Amino acid sequence: xxxxxxxxxxxxxxxxxxxxxxxxxxxxxxxxxxxxxxxxxxxxxxxxxxxxxxxxxxxxxxxxxxxxxxxxxxxxxxxxxxxxxxxxxxxxxxxxxxxxxxxxxxxxxxxxxxxxxxxxxxxxxxxxxxxxxxxxxxxxxxxxxxxxxxxxxxxxxxxxxxxxxxxxxxxxxxxxxxxxxxxxxxxxxxxxxxxxxxxxxxxxxxxxxxxxxxxxxxxxxxxxxxxxxxxxxxxxxxxxxxxxxxxxxxxxxxxxxxxxxxxxxxxxxxxxxxxxxxxxxxxxxxxxxxxxxxxxxxxxxxxxxx
Ligand SMILES: O=C(O)/C=C(\CC(=O)C(=O)O)C(=O)O
Numbered sequence: 572x573x574x575x576x577x578x579x580x581x582x583x584x585x586x587x588x589x590x591x592x593x594x595x596x597x598x599x600x601x602x603x604x605x606x607x608x609x610x611x612x613x614x615x616x617x618x619x620x621x622x623x624x625x626x627x628x629x630x631x632x633x634x635x636x637x638x639x640x641x642x643x644x645x646x647x648x649x650x651x652x653x654x655x656x657x658x659x660x661x662x663x664x665x666x667x668x669x670x671x672x673x674x675x676x677x678x679x680x681x682x683x684x685x686x687x688x689x690x691x692x693x694x695x696x697x698x699x700x701x702x703x704x705x706x707x708x709x710x711x712x713x714x715x716x717x718x719x720x721x722x723x724x725x726x727x728x729x730x731x732x733x734x735x736x737x738x739x740x741x742x743x744x745x746x747x748x749x750x751x752x753x754x755x756x757x758x759x760x761x762x763x764x765x766x767x768x769x770x771x772x773x774x775x776x777x778x779x780x781x782x783x784x785x786x787x788x789x790x791x792x793x794x795x796x797x798x799x800x801x802x803x804x805x806x807x808x809x810x811x812x813x814x815x816x817x818x819x820x821x822x823x824x825x826x827x828x829x830x831x832x833x834x835x836x837x838x839x840x841x842x843x844x845x846x847x848x849x850x851x852x853x854x855x856x857x858x859x860x861x862x863x864x865x866x867x868x869x870x871x872x873x874x875x876x877x
Pocket of ligand 1: 606648649650651699704730753830833834835
């Protein structure tokens with residue numbers, strides 16, 4: 572077994588000493604999008620991966636959760652682990668019920684494996700259409716996976732770039748379980764939020780009442796910045812109109828998460844405490860923030876928690 576991995580050249584490690592957010596998260600807040608990486612010595616990265624990250628363990632994730640003031644987390648399988656969900660599942664099992672997961676599975680996954688994932692806390696699978704991260708999976712395979720997971724009440728998390736939405740739209744609308752779109756479908760934020768490209772995304776959201784959206788990753792989408800560093804509490808201003816538009820039109824179907832440990836960022840690594848301070852800019856009222864951070868993710872991932 573390989574126990575030592577050389578990270579991708581230029582890899583930025585997660586921010587070691589995040590500040591404490593000035594914005595105090597409401598009780599029961601959920602970080603609905605984050606990952607664990609390895610550690611590679613215990614959970615080797617997948618041979619087919621497109622990047623090799625630094626380690627980011629479950630205990631480091633739980634420490635960040637507590638530091639920022641989140642109650643719970645949703646751990647999303649990252650492509651560097653392929654369809655080997657063991658690092659993510661290990662995090663769920665160690666969380667004492669405070670973490671749920673989104674897995675990657677192949678169409679030949681057995682019912683026993685699906686049951687085991689469900690028992691560990693998995694509630695969805697992720698379909699990744701971002702070409703720099705994965706080879707395109709045949710859509711029939713994805714449909715087969717969606718049919719396999721439907722009896723468990725799971726959803727499908729989809730990650731795609733805005734430019735690919737026209738091609739994906741019919742397929743997405745045909746998926747027979749709820750959909751959760753990562754990072755607002757990655758809009759080009761140099762374009763007009765009222766223009767046709769983001770309009771196509773909003774139309775997708777309008778097309779089905781069970782399509783949810785993560786209004787996440789301003790640090791990935793922003794072109795103008797400023798970055799969430801050095802005490803900056805009004806970071807990523809160019810992303811605000813996009814995220815706010817979604818939060819205000821679909822207040823009951825939006826989720827937020829840190830995306831820690833922020834794979835593949837190249838310009839900077841954000842201070843996660845300052846990222847939390849981004850939330851009031853996109854969800855301007857206490858009610859919108861409660862829905863975004865507590866009610867919506869709890870309904871989707873802990874429906875029995877009340
Ligand atoms: O962490 C994210 O959501 C975004 C990623 C990484 C990713 O999705 C993955 O590796 O699975 C990205 O844009 O590189």
